Structures are given as structure tokens and as C-alpha cells.
Amino acid sequence: MPAQSTTDEDFDSVHVCLTDEPLEPMIAATSSEEPWLAHPDAGAMLWFHGVTRRKTVQGDRVTVTKELSYTAHREMAVKQLKELAHNAVQEFTLHRVVILHRLGVVPIGQASVIVGCSSSHRVASLDAVATIMDRLKKDVPIWKQERFESGDRQWIHPSPTTDDPTTH
């Protein structure tokens, strides 16, 4: 949706951030009162953390990841994340949407992406988080490089036939 379709209220309901810093402290700083998702008419709040995983199992093959590193077309990615968030507010009648994505090296067990939604009922937030993640992984110009324990490094450019094996 073009920017003119978003209202002021809609603007306030969205928080998007692309950062080189760890995401967990940003969430922790607000989590006890959850101001980012709080709204008196919100009956459901949902936080999704996409985290760097150690092991990837594909059939019989197990690969061991040391860490992931992310890069982006930053300006375009922020624009697209905002658009994605605003569209989700409209489409799923959300009260709040938060999308945070980390760039640079993300060690095992830490979050590369955090998506938060609040809505009157839980189904809207569950559907919205699923949809936001699907669209983010399809369209937003962010790329991950997998760094294996073996020392090998590989940029991930999934095609319809070779899926991203490290996906959350």
C-alpha cells in the first residue's frame, strides 16, 4: 500500500527497526509493561523470535552452524518492513505491530528477527505473525550468510527448488 493510505493512528501503531545491536535487550527493556504492544482493547499479544539454530537437519544430512551474518539494502528494507507492518494492521485489524531485524553477526541462540502483534482476539495475531514472516522472507531485501563450524561461508539465495535450509 502507498504511504497515503496510512492514517496517523496507523502510523503510531507500527514500530520497525533494522539494527546492528542485539534485539533481546530492546525487547526486555519494554517487556514487563509491553508498551510497544499495549492497547486497552488488545486481548492478545504475540511475540515471535527467529533465532540462530545450531543444527540443521535435511533428510540424513545434519549441518552445524557456527553463526549467521546478515546484510541488507538497508533503506529499501526499512521501507518494505514499514509497508509490511502497515498492511498487516489493516488486513488483520491489529492494534500494534513491531518488526525488529538484526544485521551483522548473530550467534547461536540469539534472535535475528522479532515480530510482535497485538489484536482483540488471538487468531488475528497468530495469522498476522505467520503472514508477516512469510512476506518478510519472500520480499524484504535482507540476506543471510551461513558460517559453518568447518569454516565455510555461504550466502543463502533460496530458489523454489532449493529452499533456505537455515530458515526459522
Add this chain to the structure above:
Amino acid sequence: MPAQSTTDEDFDSVHVCLTDEPLEPMIAATSSEEPWLAHPDAGAMLWFHGVTRRKTVQGDRVTVTKELSYTAHREMAVKQLKELAHNAVQEFTLHRVVILHRLGVVPIGQASVIVGCSSSHRVASLDAVATIMDRLKKDVPIWKQERFESGDRQWIHPSPTTDDPTTH
């Protein structure tokens, strides 16, 4: 599933709590490192908060809730929540499950229930949280009393034809 079907590893993966205290500080105390959901092979962590909502819209009718109050068959509810969590671990191949439910008065904006899941991929956690909430609301002996701004109070005993209007 009967208790004997759960292994030690399975037991460690589940954390269930029924409490008269606010849930948010329990989560905040662990959220920055998330030990409850952390696992080196977890690629996805999901936290759902079911929160007391101010307004309930049913067609043209809007009711304003002052607060909710919850009661339970405590011992039976804890047993069932554990069983529910263990079943979800098996069914959705989860690494961790957390289910917290608050009893007593829950003011607007505070959580009555928090469900957390971690899994290798996000779809498993999204499906698990949806399923756990559906089953919790169908079978676990916990009841809410709605307390309106008008002073009226009403125990909620949903039937197939009259759904729970205050549901998350």
C-alpha cells in the same frame, strides 16, 4: 497421555504454573535470556499473552469490562495443563513449552494466560500455541467471571450456541 509416557527429557521441557500473582514479572525476569524457551536447536520462540480487554464488540453491542476474575479446580487444572504441554511437545516436536495461568482478579491490560513454545521452525510453534490455547479453553477447569463497569458480575460458561464473548 498418561504420565508414564513422558520421559525425563520431556519433563524438563515443560514448565506449567497456576498462580495468584501477575504473570508479566515472571516472564520479564527471564525474558532477556529466555532460559524457559532456550535450546541450541531452537530456531523459533513464540510467546502468547492472553490479556484482559476493555471492550467487547458483538454485532452492534459493545460491553465495557472493568476486570476479570478467574477461579479453578486447581489440582485438576495443573494436571491437565501439564498433560496438554507434554502432548504438544510430542505432537509438534517442540523443544520447550511454558504455560502460565493467573487466578483471581486480572485488571485490564494484564495477562491472564501466557503460553510460550520453542521449536526448530516457526510453523510448529505457531501451530502449537494455537492448539494449546484451543484445548486449554475447551478442557482445563478454569473459569472466568466478567465484572462490568456497571457493577454486574457474570460467570462465563460458554455453550456451543453462546460463545464466550470475552475470549482472547
Add this chain to the structure above:
Amino acid sequence: MNEPRTIEVLLFAGASEAADGADRVIVRSHDHITASELMKQLADQHAALAPLARRSRLAIDQRYVSADHVIPSGAEVALIPPVSGG
């Protein structure tokens, strides 16, 4: 067989409210009674509970039981009205 017996039934939420706030009621019954028979006697002997009891389940020793389940002596018996947790 079928000796007279009293059974204590735990009440919660709207059921407790319907029984003027009592957290349990006594049902006069007999041995070898089934869950569905007990539900009928409960409704007969405590009319205020009848409407909600019709929509409730019975839990024996903290498990839901089927209609033909025979209630063991000494078991915990609980009337579980439609739940609304979450």
C-alpha cells in the same frame, strides 16, 4: 448391593454461585452408581444446580469420565461446568 451412600460433589464458578456460594453439595445415592445417574440425582436433589448441571461434565479423581463410569467409593467427585479459562 446398592447400599445407601452419600457422595460429596465439588462445585465451582457458576455452580457454586447457584448453590449460594457453597463449594460442595451432598448427594444421597447408592453403591455402583454411574456418572450419568449421579448427575440426575444431583439435579433432582439440588434444583438450583439443574440447569447448569445439564451442561456440565463430571470429573472423578481429576479426570473427566464417560456417562457409564461407575463412581468408586472414596473418589473425589467434581462437577465441571463449561470452562472459560484463557
Add this chain to the structure above:
Amino acid sequence: MNEPRTIEVLLFAGASEAADGADRVIVRSHDHITASELMKQLADQHAALAPLARRSRLAIDQRYVSADHVIPSGAEVALIPPVSGG
């Protein structure tokens, strides 16, 4: 018309790696060129980028464009290989 022109194309991730780490390449082109024509010229003039370019999209001023989109002069042009964020 169709005056000679050079177009700078931004590179990311595997595309930048294929260009020995460069964050952009120059494509010799002409005015009124479309996105699909530019993609072809990019692949012709920078063979190392060809395999990935075939699977990539073009973004003009930070929006994905269709194959027949004419590239305005002065626009930001970016080669967007299949993304893998999240």
C-alpha cells in the same frame, strides 16, 4: 534517442561476492532502457554475475519493478538476489 549512458547497479550478498566484493558495477547502456534489457546487459558485461542475476529482481528507487519498466535517469538501481532474511 537511445543515447549512450552508463548505469550504476548496486550489489548485495552473493552478487557482491561474485563481483569480488564490489558494492556496485557500471553497465554501459542507453536511454529508454527497460529493466529486462538492463538485466541482460548486466549479465553480458559482468559474466560472473550472470548466474545469480538470472534469479534476481531489479529494484528502482527501492521498489521492485516489472520487466518492461523503463529506468529513469538518475534513479537508484539495485540488483536484488533471492532474499533470505528472517
